[in-house]
Amino acid sequence: MEFHIDKARVLPKENLRGFLEGLKNLGKLIAPVKKQEKFYFDVIGDVSKVELSYTRTILPPKKFLVPYRRERYTYDAETLDFSSSFKAEPQIIFGIHSCDLHGISILDSVYLKENPDPRYLEVRKKTVLIGISCKPDEYCFCMSTGTAFPDGANWDLFLTDIGDNYFVTIGSTKGDEIILNMKEFFREITDEDLDLYKKSSSFKKSLFDFKNLPDLGRISQVIELEYDSPVWEEEAERCLGCGTCTNVCPTCFCYTEMDVPSLDGKTVTRVEFTTSCQYPYYSLVAGGHYFKPTRASRFKHRYYHKFVGYPYQIEKLGCVGCGRCSAECPAKISMIETIKKLRGTADEEELRKVAE
Amino acid sequence: MVKIGIMGLTGCSGCQCEILNCQDALMKLIGKVEFAYFPLAQDNNTFDEEFDVMFVEGSVTTEEDEAKVLKAREKSKILVAIGSCACYGGVQAQKNDEASLEEMLKTVYGKTELFLKVSKPRAVSEVVEVDYELPGCPVDKRQFVYAVSSLLNGVKPFFPKIPVCHECKLSETECLTLKGIPCQGPVTYAGCGAPCTSQGVGCQGCRGNCDFPNFKEMLKILQENGLSEKDAVAFLKVFRGYQGREIKVNDEERRNEKGA
Amino acid sequence: MKKSLEKLLNKPLPGDPLLPHKALITDVEELAPGHKRFSFSFLDEKLNETWEHIPGQFVMITVPKAGEIPISICSSPTRKGTIELTVRKVGRKTEVLHQMKPGDVVAIRGPYGNGFPVEIMEGHNVLIIAGGLGLAPLRSLIWYILDKRPLYKEVYILYGTRNYESVLYKEEMRRLRKRPDVKCLYILDKIENEEDRAWTDREGLLTELIPEVDLDPADTYVAVCGPPVAYKFIGKELLKNGYPESQVFVSLERKMECGIGKCGHCQIGYKFTCVDGPIFPLWDTKNLPEML
Ligand SMILES: Cc1cc2nc3c(=O)[nH]c(=O)nc-3n(C[C@H](O)[C@H](O)[C@H](O)COP(=O)(O)OP(=O)(O)OC[C@H]3O[C@@H](n4cnc5c(N)ncnc54)[C@H](O)[C@@H]3O)c2cc1C
Ligand code: SF4
Ligand code: SF4
Ligand code: SF4
Ligand code: SF4
Ligand code: FES
Numbered sequence: 001m002e003f004h005i006d007k008a009r010v011l012p013k014e015n016l017r018g019f020l021e022g023l024k025n026l027g028k029l030i031a032p033v034k035k036q037e038k039f040y041f042d043v044i045g046d047v048s049k050v051e052l053s054y055t056r057t058i059l060p061p062k063k064f065l066v067p068y069r070r071e072r073y074t075y076d077a078e079t080l081d082f083s084s085s086f087k088a089e090p091q092i093i094f095g096i097h098s099c100d101l102h103g104i105s106i107l108d109s110v111y112l113k114e115n116p117d118p119r120y121l122e123v124r125k126k127t128v129l130i131g132i133s134c135k136p137d138e139y140c141f142c143m144s145t146g147t148a149f150p151d152g153a154n155w156d157l158f159l160t161d162i163g164d165n166y167f168v169t170i171g172s173t174k175g176d177e178i179i180l181n182m183k184e185f186f187r188e189i190t191d192e193d194l195d196l197y198k199k200s201s202s203f204k205k206s207l208f209d210f211k212n213l214p215d216l217g218r219i220s221q222v223i224e225l226e227y228d229s230p231v232w233e234e235e236a237e238r239c240l241g242c243g244t245c246t247n248v249c250p251t252c253f254c255y256t257e258m259d260v261p262s263l264d265g266k267t268v269t270r271v272e273f274t275t276s277c278q279y280p281y282y283s284l285v286a287g288g289h290y291f292k293p294t295r296a297s298r299f300k301h302r303y304y305h306k307f308v309g310y311p312y313q314i315e316k317l318g319c320v321g322c323g324r325c326s327a328e329c330p331a332k333i334s335m336i337e338t339i340k341k342l343r344g345t346a347d348e349e350e351l352r353k354v355a356e
Numbered sequence: 357m358v359k360i361g362i363m364g365l366t367g368c369s370g371c372q373c374e375i376l377n378c379q380d381a382l383m384k385l386i387g388k389v390e391f392a393y394f395p396l397a398q399d400n401n402t403f404d405e406e407f408d409v410m411f412v413e414g415s416v417t418t419e420e421d422e423a424k425v426l427k428a429r430e431k432s433k434i435l436v437a438i439g440s441c442a443c444y445g446g447v448q449a450q451k452n453d454e455a456s457l458e459e460m461l462k463t464v465y466g467k468t469e470l471f472l473k474v475s476k477p478r479a480v481s482e483v484v485e486v487d488y489e490l491p492g493c494p495v496d497k498r499q500f501v502y503a504v505s506s507l508l509n510g511v512k513p514f515f516p517k518i519p520v521c522h523e524c525k526l527s528e529t530e531c532l533t534l535k536g537i538p539c540q541g542p543v544t545y546a547g548c549g550a551p552c553t554s555q556g557v558g559c560q561g562c563r564g565n566c567d568f569p570n571f572k573e574m575l576k577i578l579q580e581n582g583l584s585e586k587d588a589v590a591f592l593k594v595f596r597g598y599q600g601r602e603i604k605v606n607d608e609e610r611r612n613e614k615g616a
Numbered sequence: 617m618k619k620s621l622e623k624l625l626n627k628p629l630p631g632d633p634l635l636p637h638k639a640l641i642t643d644v645e646e647l648a649p650g651h652k653r654f655s656f657s658f659l660d661e662k663l664n665e666t667w668e669h670i671p672g673q674f675v676m677i678t679v680p681k682a683g684e685i686p687i688s689i690c691s692s693p694t695r696k697g698t699i700e701l702t703v704r705k706v707g708r709k710t711e712v713l714h715q716m717k718p719g720d721v722v723a724i725r726g727p728y729g730n731g732f733p734v735e736i737m738e739g740h741n742v743l744i745i746a747g748g749l750g751l752a753p754l755r756s757l758i759w760y761i762l763d764k765r766p767l768y769k770e771v772y773i774l775y776g777t778r779n780y781e782s783v784l785y786k787e788e789m790r791r792l793r794k795r796p797d798v799k800c801l802y803i804l805d806k807i808e809n810e811e812d813r814a815w816t817d818r819e820g821l822l823t824e825l826i827p828e829v830d831l832d833p834a835d836t837y838v839a840v841c842g843p844p845v846a847y848k849f850i851g852k853e854l855l856k857n858g859y860p861e862s863q864v865f866v867s868l869e870r871k872m873e874c875g876i877g878k879c880g881h882c883q884i885g886y887k888f889t890c891v892d893g894p895i896f897p898l899w900d901t902k903n904l905p906e907m908l
Binding site for chain 2: 035036037038040057058059068069077237238239240241242243244247248256258259260261262263264265274275276279280281295328330331332
């Protein structure tokens with residue numbers, strides 16, 4: 001759908017509460033809340049708990065589309081009749097940052113392009129995605145991945161902070177309907193709103209420290225060119241293999257499946273759980289052979305998949321620059337740093353010369 | 357009927373208590389299995405027949421322990437070590453490589469002659485062949501139930517040795533390591549559900565090593581978080597028993613590590 | 617919203633690709649120690665008729681209570697009504713499968729993977745190289761080609777095993793050797809007894825047979841399946857003998873959980889073994905790091 005500016009509306013900030021209450025009538029409302037120092041997406045009862053200016057949540061909203069531990073089927077051990085208790089409920093995920101919206105679009109491609117998964121599609125059809133603008137911190141590099149703004153992603157409404165109001169862009173008919181049904185909270189846009197909205201993108205850009213951003217130009221090729229670089233070993237030496245980086249990533253999708261028999265042996269539950277390519281067992285086959293036997297090979301694989309694998313598999317980078325993998329890594333390994341090291345100082349210097 | 361035994365060696369019996377806490381599962385088992393041997397929970401215990409599955413708790417520390425576990429192995433089709441004492445030697449084995457038995461006895465009891473004949477605490481697998489290990493201090497209830505239901509159904513249980521950080525992420529617990537609190541999660545075998553970290557206490561490593569633990573980086577991080585190298589090593593060794601030998605302090609020893 | 621993305625969401629709900637079909641074990645045969653052949657037919661009669669696969673493809677089979685495993689289909693699609701799998705007992709799930717008997721029910725989904733390019737191979741020579749259990753997917757190819765024999769030129773089968781005892785499909789392989797329209801060269805790692813000697817007098821590695829193949833490499837398609845360690849050597853030997861790397865196809869094994877490109881475990885470089893493979897041209901070693 002083309003974006004028509006006349007379809008945008010303005011939500012005065014004082015109406016936000018009413019809007020959120022109204023959203024609750026459409027289904028389960030999910031939004032970021034604070035827990036100690038960090039944030040996470042949770043089901044909302046009291047809308048005053050919703051955090052509007054959070055940095056990033058520990059887990060991306062992915063967990064409400066593909067739960068980290070999910071029962072796929074239950075089957076009868078004798079007859080092998082498969083059944084499932086899966087049911088998708090209407091839900092509204094509010095307050096998603098641009099990078100995570102792009103993350104969800106990547107999941108859409110992963111789950112729906114080839115061998116589409118009916119469960120994901122059903123959940124997705126019943127989910128409303130409402131984004132919100134954000135301010136980057138030192139871990140964010142969505143400017144490099146092209147995901148700093150929600151254009152090109154799959155979402156329903158997007159709220160951009162323009163001071164006293166939110167400029168609400170409409171991304172889908174679903175979003176349009178929501179606004180129609182809650183007309184009382186919105187007003188038409190004025191030239192002044194539009195002016196502020198136009199400035200919002202340069203405002204976001206101005207918040208980045210451009211020296212800190214990684215250069216992702218021809219990154220697929222760089223990863224391939226540097227496949228044998230000693231940088232992998234150096235970085236991987238610090239890697240604990242803890243899997244945090246993939247578990248917090250909005251685009252990672254790997255899982256392992258496990259059949260759990262009941263005590264009486266009559267039924268079996270097939271469970272899928274999110275896993276990580278950083279775990280050695282991930283590549284272990286019968287006979288004890290590890291296809292990714294070293295820490296460096298596992299470490300490298302994550303980058304390889306993000307920047308070479310995804311582009312081949314779904315025609316997009318697998319990284320949306322949300323910074324979670326770096327912000328949460330217990331060894332403080334930074335994706336930005338690794339990429340910079342890989343590109344090498346020569347490349348960096350060249351870049352600086354061009355910039356100057 | 358399937359015959360099950362639950363045996364305690366040197367330990368605190370906490371794992372056996374934990375099993376008694378699995379009420380729902382135990383109720384379902386009644387009528388399907390016979391607890392032929394479970395001295396902690398019942399009176400009439402026999403050791404005469406073959407056991408289908410024998411669960412062994414505790415480390416092998418006394419002469420009696422050794423005799424018991426040898427007999428258990430002989431009599432059981434499947435032998436499962438439960439709890440970190442049985443799996444690794446437990447907290448009582450943390451100084452095994454640093455002091456002689458005599459020194460240990462003198463420090464603890466003030467004498468070397470006891471009424472029992474004791475050895476250094478050993479993991480069950482250091483004495484007899486063990487089919488499965490369910491570590492934890494105490495053993496995790498859900499894992500125990502999963503292992504029992506798998507074994508009763510003739511399937512080997514599947515426990516990937518992934519680190520505790522995995523479970524922190526699932527419960528969206530703020531990372532303690534990043535907050536400067538010593539935490540062993542990145543080198544510790546998950547399966548507990550991360551109860552410690554979610555309460556703000558660093559992982560104590562009670563479940564032993566995950567696959568290919570990176571002790572080098574772990575030691576560095578623990579030091580950054582306030583422990584001396586000696587304390588960091590001692591902290592890592594509390595529960596790991598014989599697995600603590602994988603903690604190498606110098607680079608020379610580390611060179612040939614598997615999965616490095 | 618992007619058009620392509622919007623389209624994805626507007627599709628009707630597809631069928632569940634992970635849901636398997638019930639199948640009955642109709643026959644079990646012990647082929648060699650630790651190796652059994654299982655024959656299956658689907659409980660759904662219609663499916664037995666409509667089932668089609670390409671040699672080299674695999675299925676995911678649910679071993680009740682234990683879980684799912686990927687196994688190559690070892691029967692030829694030209695023989696309808698039953699599918700056969702050759703299974704080696706190696707771990708927790710295959711152990712349970714090995715205890716199952718005719719009349720037991722399992723569940724099967726598939727076929728998955730790309731399979732050998734049988735149509736592209738038409739009109740050319742075919743060289744089949746099997747090591748040990750690698751015969752399983754190649755057996756499907758062998759019978760497919762033999763059933764459509766006139767479509768192919770010369771056919772060679774090289775088969776290497778540890779000893780005679782571990783030879784799979786002994787009778788079949790013996791009969792093949794007697795056929796005039798295929799050339800069979802068998803080899804054993806070591807000849808230790810009379811049985812071994814009666815099977816073949818060749819002792820050594822599979823690679824040693826390659827120079828003896830009397831075919832024009834440029835006009836030959838090669839299909840290889842064997843233990844992971846063997847590929848490097850076989851590949852090298854084939855290239856040395858002039859076989860073009862775009863015409864050598866290897867069947868690779870990786871850990872697999874889903875078979876449909878969703879679980880990630882099977883990735884080789886940027887490809888999924890389950891959907892982009894498991895059959896890869898040797899040429900792909902150029903693109904895919906750590907392929908062999
Ligand atoms: C495309 C494809 C086709 C295949 N075709 C066939 C075929 O035709 N016939 C056939 O027999 N097999 C085939 N296989 C292999 C088959 O899938 C595996 O042998 C099977 O999945 C093993 O399952 P299992 O549960 O019995 O073994 P598991 O017990 O699951 O063994 C595999 C897993 O167990 C663990 N493990 C196993 N051994 C060890 C060890 N020594 N040390 C530590 N951990 C270990 C690892 O987690 C490993 O991933 C194929 C595989 C693929 C990918
Ligand atoms: S989060 Fe950091 S330490 Fe953990 S696996 Fe990823 S890179 Fe390694
Ligand atoms: S790779 Fe890291 S920065 Fe990129 S999307 Fe994943 S978690 Fe975010
Ligand atoms: S392979 Fe690794 S990086 Fe790629 S999706 Fe899976 S867990 Fe994420
Ligand atoms: S708190 Fe400990 S176990 Fe949890 S993620 Fe951090 S390092 Fe890992
Ligand atoms: S087997 Fe799951 S992605 Fe290939």
